[in-house]
Amino acid sequence: MATAAVAMPTQAFTHHEPTQVLKTQSKNDSTYTDPRTAPKTKVSQGCPLPAKLTPKAPGPNQLYKQKGVSYGDWRDDLVRDGFVIVKGVIPKERALQYADSTFDFLETFPTGGFKRDDISTVLEKNLPVMNEKGMIFGYGINHEEVAWNIRQEPGLISAYEKVHDTSDLLVSFDSMNVQWPNRPDQKPNTPWPHQDQDPATAATFRCLQGLVNLLPNGPNDGGLYVCKGAHAASAEFHEIFKDDPEKVWSWTHEWFGFKDTHLKWLAERGHEWVKPDMEPGDLILWDSRTPHYNLVPKGNTPRLAYYTCYGPVTDATSQQLVDKKRALDTTTGTTHWPNALHVGGLFPERDGKRCEHDTGKPRKDVELTERGWKLTGIPYMN
Numbered sequence: 001m002a003t004a005a006v007a008m009p010t011q012a013f014t015h016h017e018p019t020q021v022l023k024t025q026s027k028n029d030s031t032y033t034d035p036r037t038a039p040k041t042k043v044s045q046g047c048p049l050p051a052k053l054t055p056k057a058p059g060p061n062q063l064y065k066q067k068g069v070s071y072g073d074w075r076d077d078l079v080r081d082g083f084v085i086v087k088g089v090i091p092k093e094r095a096l097q098y099a100d101s102t103f104d105f106l107e108t109f110p111t112g113g114f115k116r117d118d119i120s121t122v123l124e125k126n127l128p129v130m131n132e133k134g135m136i137f138g139y140g141i142n143h144e145e146v147a148w149n150i151r152q153e154p155g156l157i158s159a160y161e162k163v164h165d166t167s168d169l170l171v172s173f174d175s176m177n178v179q180w181p182n183r184p185d186q187k188p189n190t191p192w193p194h195q196d197q198d199p200a201t202a203a204t205f206r207c208l209q210g211l212v213n214l215l216p217n218g219p220n221d222g223g224l225y226v227c228k229g230a231h232a233a234s235a236e237f238h239e240i241f242k243d244d245p246e247k248v249w250s251w252t253h254e255w256f257g258f259k260d261t262h263l264k265w266l267a268e269r270g271h272e273w274v275k276p277d278m279e280p281g282d283l284i285l286w287d288s289r290t291p292h293y294n295l296v297p298k299g300n301t302p303r304l305a306y307y308t309c310y311g312p313v314t315d316a317t318s319q320q321l322v323d324k325k326r327a328l329d330t331t332t333g334t335t336h337w338p339n340a341l342h343v344g345g346l347f348p349e350r351d352g353k354r355c356e357h358d359t360g361k362p363r364k365d366v367e368l369t370e371r372g373w374k375l376t377g378i379p380y381m382n
Helices: 074-081 092-107 145-151 154-164 230-240 260-268 318-329 370-376
Strands: 083-086 169-171 176-179 208-213 223-227 283-287 292-295 303-307 310-312
Touching: 074 083, 074 154, 092 145, 092 176, 092 303, 145 370, 154 169, 154 208, 154 283, 154 310, 154 370, 169 370, 208 310, 223 283, 223 303, 230 260, 318 370
Parallel strands: none
Antiparallel strands: 083 283, 169 310, 176 303, 208 283, 208 303, 223 292
């Protein structure tokens, strides 16, 4: 995800609970198979699937494919509001264990010094380098065991299967986010409203972003803010402001930063900013045209989330599948685009140079379930 910032918006933000259709699966449901104990194969040993697979294209029930359709579930909220919380895609107990695994990684980081129960140790010198928004780039973290276990969670995958109406999906190799309240050396993190999609394609649904929440995340616990319903105004907005001479700088055309005048336009049309509250194991999905940003916690609980984005295999070109395989083989990260639209390019800097602890490798070899292999795209390559 991009990290450019904009000035603090001048209008007040209205925070309220989003309308949700909540569906929690039974803990006895087969979708709760634990990927941590499922049979796996090391990436270094090669893909174990015997033959090239032919992907099934999204079916007629893919989001936005039919106008005016009512799904009768949380997808209706997603279409209307541009975001939705899907409750309990990972069992709460397991989500908390994933959080523990992440803190284990941070406590055993080569710098030493970080203790999860001592806020005074939450210092850059004790941790992987992260930006002011809590994102960590490098260190092979995109391919750590905990990241891949989360990506292979059946309940998480099934939510995207429902959205795209196909089981042939790719997953992004995106990173994670960790933020602490009262961090001693916290860098300023003001609202940075943006959308992660090319304005030239604003009339088209192209990507459904998501993150899995691992710790209790209430009104004071920071995290994601979204502009309710603004995705539906994206095409009109960009037509009106297409000749704006002072656009917010971006490293890619697949990102747009909103200025105060833009936010005023959205507010005048009734689009309010919402701070969704989540429990461990909840998934929040948002249309990539939906303006969003994050803020640091102000309460007593850290914010911990993994970015997870899945899209149809048929959305990727042959070259993108090659790029995706190379990213896996070299344990390189991607942005949120599952088709590897952007690969690598960001390195953590410490004291003006690349951090010496950034080897680009996770602590152990990547191991994948059969479903995990399919999510890499490799079984679909020519």
